[in-house]
Amino acid sequence: MQQQYLINIxxxxxxxxxxxxxxxxxxxxxINGADVLAVKENPFQINSFSQNSIxxxxxxxxxxxxxxxxxxxxVVRNAVKQFPGLRLLxxxxxxxxxxxxxxxxSNIQRxxxxxxxxxxxxxKKIIFEKKEFFVFPEPKKLANASKNDLLNCGLGYRTKSxxxxxxxVSSGQIDFDLLxxxxxxxxxxxxxxxxxxxxxxxxxxxxxxxxxxxxxxIDRWILRVLEKNYADKFRLTxxxxxxxxxxxxxxxxxxxxxxxxxxxxxxxxxxxxxxNQKSWL
DNA sequence: TACTAACCTGTACG
DNA sequence: ACGTACAGGTTAG
Numbered sequence: 001m002q003q004q005y006l007i008n009i010x011x012x013x014x015x016x017x018x019x020x021x022x023x024x025x026x027x028x029x030x031i032n033g034a035d036v037l038a039v040k041e042n043p044f045q046i047n048s049f050s051q052n053s054i055x056x057x058x059x060x061x062x063x064x065x066x067x068x069x070x071x072x073x074x075v076v077r078n079a080v081k082q083f084p085g086l087r088l089l090x091x092x093x094x095x096x097x098x099x100x101x102x103x104x105x106s107n108i109q110r111x112x113x114x115x116x117x118x119x120x121x122x123x124k125k126i127i128f129e130k131k132e133f134f135v136f137p138e139p140k141k142l143a144n145a146s147k148n149d150l151l152n153c154g155l156g157y158r159t160k161s162x163x164x165x166x167x168x169v170s171s172g173q174i175d176f177d178l179l180x181x182x183x184x185x186x187x188x189x190x191x192x193x194x195x196x197x198x199x200x201x202x203x204x205x206x207x208x209x210x211x212x213x214x215x216x217x218i219d220r221w222i223l224r225v226l227e228k229n230y231a232d233k234f235r236l237t238x239x240x241x242x243x244x245x246x247x248x249x250x251x252x253x254x255x256x257x258x259x260x261x262x263x264x265x266x267x268x269x270x271x272x273x274x275x276n277q278k279s280w281l
Numbered sequence: 282t283a284c285t286a287a288c289c290t291g292t293a294c295g
Numbered sequence: 296a297c298g299t300a301c302a303g304g305t306t307a308g
Contacts, residue, residue, distance in 0.1 A: 016303065104304040110291060111303085156289025161305085198305045219303040241304095242283060269303085278303095 005063040007044050008085025012057065014280035015270040017089050017208050019099055019112040020119065020136070021281055031119060032056065033092030034135050036128045049128040057087050070257050070264040075229045079267035088266055089208060093176035094169060095136040096209035100201045101161050108280065110154070117153035118142070142166035161196025168194050176210065184212040199246045207262040216253050216261040218246060225268045230256075 009028055013021050021030035028039045036049040037056060046056065071077050098118075103111045115136075122137035122145060142150075143166035150159040168174045174194065179187040187210060191202040203217035218226075218241065226234055226249075234252045241249075257264045273280075 100303090101305095103302095105288075105302065106290085106304085107292085107302040109302095113291085151289085154290065157287090158289075158305095196305070200304060204303085217303085221303060240284065244282075273303085 005067075006085050007041070007057050007059065007087055008083070009039055009041050009044075009057075011083045011086040011270065012089060015083075015086060015266055016108065016273070016280070017266070018091065019108065019115050019281065020095075023281075024131075029129075029131070029133070031095070031123075031133065031136055033095050034124070034138075035092070036126065036133045036135060038129055047129070049126060049133075054090060056090050058090055061087070063087075066260045066263050069260050070267075072256055072258070072264075073229075075225075076257070076264050076267060079264075079271040083267060083270050086267060086270055088213070088263060090211075091209040092136065093179075093205070093209040094139055097165065097169070097174075097176075097205050098136075098142070098162060100204040100208075101165055101196045102155065102158055103204075104158065104161075104196070104198075104201060108278075112281065114154045121149060121153060139166045139169035143170045158196065164195045165197070179206075179210050184214050187212065188215075199241075199243060207265070213260050213262045214254055216250055216257070216265045218249060219269075221269055221272050222265060225272045 013028055013030070018030060021028055023029075026040050028037075030037045030039070032048075032054075034050070035052070038047045039045070039057075044057075067080055071080060099111065099115060102114050106114075116134075119134040119136055122141045123134040125132060125134055127133075142162060145163065145166075147159055147163070150162060155162055165174075169176075174190070179190065184206060187206060188202050191197050191205060192199070197205075200217050200219050203215045206212035207215035207217060216222075223236075223241070227236055233256060234249055235245075236249075253261055
């Protein structure tokens with residue numbers, strides 16, 4: 001019964017958490033901050049340019065306990081069964097932060113395109129396993145970028161958000177190490193002060209890069225899952241998700257799914273998008 | 282407090 | 296082909 005706690009790289013990469021990944025043969029290559037990762041399965045193996053081990057695939061998570069904890073109903077049970085080995089990923093915080101600011105009102109293909117352009121224009125070029133990569137730019141670099149250069153990356157109206165958010169980091173207003181240490185609620189409050197970050201984006205950053213596993217990003221896909229399967233359980237009044245409603249819903253979600261709710265979100269999200277045959281990377 | 286339109290831009294439909 | 300809607304949301308009013 002250990003089998004189901006192995007890691008499935010395809011599921012994990014293709015679940016909307018990351019954008020700067022490419023598959024080459026049976027090896028996935030991905031940008032993670034200033035680092036480049038190379039990953040393959042059977043057996044699972046990960047190499048990195050930096051040689052630092054950051055447990056990107058959260059191999060040390062107690063999946064057995066987590067899965068048991070989130071399996072509170074048959075919907076999650078099905079999703080977990082359908083995607084064995086799907087993992088949350090531990091991302092570089094700054095890259096994650098910018099990625100999800102860029103994701104607003106956009107789609108995966110375009111998000112990827114924009115982020116690739118940012119890397120190419122502002123990131124350092126490195127050679128890893130005989131291949132050329134452009135890593136993710138440093139906060140300072142994006143904070144100092146000209147409006148025009150950013151626009152040329154395809155950011156559109158998100159240019160202002162990216163610039164301000166980068167400045168917030170380079171100036172020290174946003175300190176990811178600190179955010180990791182404090183509570184979910186407090187860290188979220190701080191993130192929400194940044195222009196361009198709302199509830200959903202904040203929750204993505206907290207879940208995917210700041211160790212807040214109780215975070216449960218609610219986007220239109222998850223909303224669909226909840227409406228379809230949990231209409232009786234969670235209050236879903238009205239059309240739009242106002243800030244207050246988002247908070248209320250999160251509270252009900254934690255009550256139901258527990259402290260690892262973020263993992264349940266990832267399974268449900270993956271399931272719903274696959275069901276609708278939406279494309280990934 | 283609750284609700285809506287507007288927002289850059291590429292791409293998928295009709 | 297060519298216009299229009301829509302995309303993992305946020306902000307301003």
